[in-house]
Amino acid sequence: MIAKSAFKKENRDAGPAQAASSFYDAHSWRRKSEMKLRVLILGYGEMGHAMEYLLAARHDVRIWNLGTVVKGNHATLEEAVADAQVILFCLPVNPHDEIARRIAPHVVPDCLCLTIAKGLDEAGRTAAQVFERVFAGKCHYGVIYGPMISEELRAGRHGFADAVLSDAADFALIHALFLGSTLVCQQASDLHGRSWSVILKNVYAILFGVADELQLGDNMRGHLMVAAIAELSGIVQSFGGKANTPYSYAGLGDLLTTATSADSHHHELGCKLARGEWQDISGEGVHTLRMVEKYRLFDWRGYPLFALAHDIVSAPQTLQDRLQDYLRQLREVERCAI
Numbered sequence: 001m002i003a004k005s006a007f008k009k010e011n012r013d014a015g016p017a018q019a020a021s022s023f024y025d026a027h028s029w030r031r032k033s034e035m036k037l038r039v040l041i042l043g044y045g046e047m048g049h050a051m052e053y054l055l056a057a058r059h060d061v062r063i064w065n066l067g068t069v070v071k072g073n074h075a076t077l078e079e080a081v082a083d084a085q086v087i088l089f090c091l092p093v094n095p096h097d098e099i100a101r102r103i104a105p106h107v108v109p110d111c112l113c114l115t116i117a118k119g120l121d122e123a124g125r126t127a128a129q130v131f132e133r134v135f136a137g138k139c140h141y142g143v144i145y146g147p148m149i150s151e152e153l154r155a156g157r158h159g160f161a162d163a164v165l166s167d168a169a170d171f172a173l174i175h176a177l178f179l180g181s182t183l184v185c186q187q188a189s190d191l192h193g194r195s196w197s198v199i200l201k202n203v204y205a206i207l208f209g210v211a212d213e214l215q216l217g218d219n220m221r222g223h224l225m226v227a228a229i230a231e232l233s234g235i236v237q238s239f240g241g242k243a244n245t246p247y248s249y250a251g252l253g254d255l256l257t258t259a260t261s262a263d264s265h266h267h268e269l270g271c272k273l274a275r276g277e278w279q280d281i282s283g284e285g286v287h288t289l290r291m292v293e294k295y296r297l298f299d300w301r302g303y304p305l306f307a308l309a310h311d312i313v314s315a316p317q318t319l320q321d322r323l324q325d326y327l328r329q330l331r332e333v334e335r336c337a338i
Helices: 002-011 016-033 046-055 077-082 096-106 127-135 150-154 168-178 191-213 218-238 249-260 265-275 284-295 304-314 316-331
Strands: 038-042 060-065 068-071 086-089 112-115 140-145 159-165 183-188
Touching: 038 046, 046 060, 046 150, 046 168, 060 077, 077 096, 086 096, 096 127, 112 127, 112 168, 127 140, 127 191, 140 168, 140 191, 140 249, 159 168, 159 191, 159 249, 168 183, 183 249, 191 218, 191 249, 191 265, 191 284, 191 304, 218 249, 218 304, 249 265, 265 284, 265 316, 284 304, 304 316
Parallel strands: 038 060, 038 086, 086 112, 112 140, 159 183
Antiparallel strands: 060 068, 140 159
């Protein structure tokens, strides 16, 4: 339907050659949308299971997990990679570099490698940075980010995501991949801006848990959301991204989901910190705080809410004092952050 309307619109003023080109583009899009793809899922945790649920009915899905064939008929990972049209990294970000380098010599040039990883590795890199370094010039790659709680996807509920690709033309493949599933995947831009938005949202989500546990009220939630998005916009721009990128599925959408979901790990971390339960405070957001400080990835002290999250996680015994100090500073601010 999209292809037809686009074809009609383009051809109102088009000459014969241009009209023919538009027809073949529309036909190509339709043909790609109907493709049965050979999809290799790397990792079989919650999101690996969710992706299998979304894709198995329409595509030829193969799965590798921890060096073991879960589904498929290839004896080695390298053979499975060489036969794949789409490779989905349903893994934490830490093994991305090792696995990407292992499979890079075997990936066919028109293969699309995608990741859903929302963290920083031990070198302080995003999954997009790893892919860019390893796959650039060898194959196509991209990220899929947004509110995609695996339990909801497997229950037949909808998920929503931004797809940012190294080659925008590959969105026809994304469309074919998720056509007929409950994942609404939209084409987007700003690869690194969306990567930082989705990664840093875990840090801000901790503060929502703190506020809820301390019963600071719904008004405080409203402030946290506005302040978090304003800071994300500034941080994204410091990396060369677009100011409006955080107002997206990867930013606002995923932050709202993570900050308010009853089963959110990072919301619960904030609750635990506020209750004085300081053992086993770990997760992607906590690791992100450490990597940002260790590698000085940006001037985090210049972002008051981020700095508050950092200090509360690093020294939870200062939580009440730091929170009051933050609110005191806030009352002295005269201009809206957005």
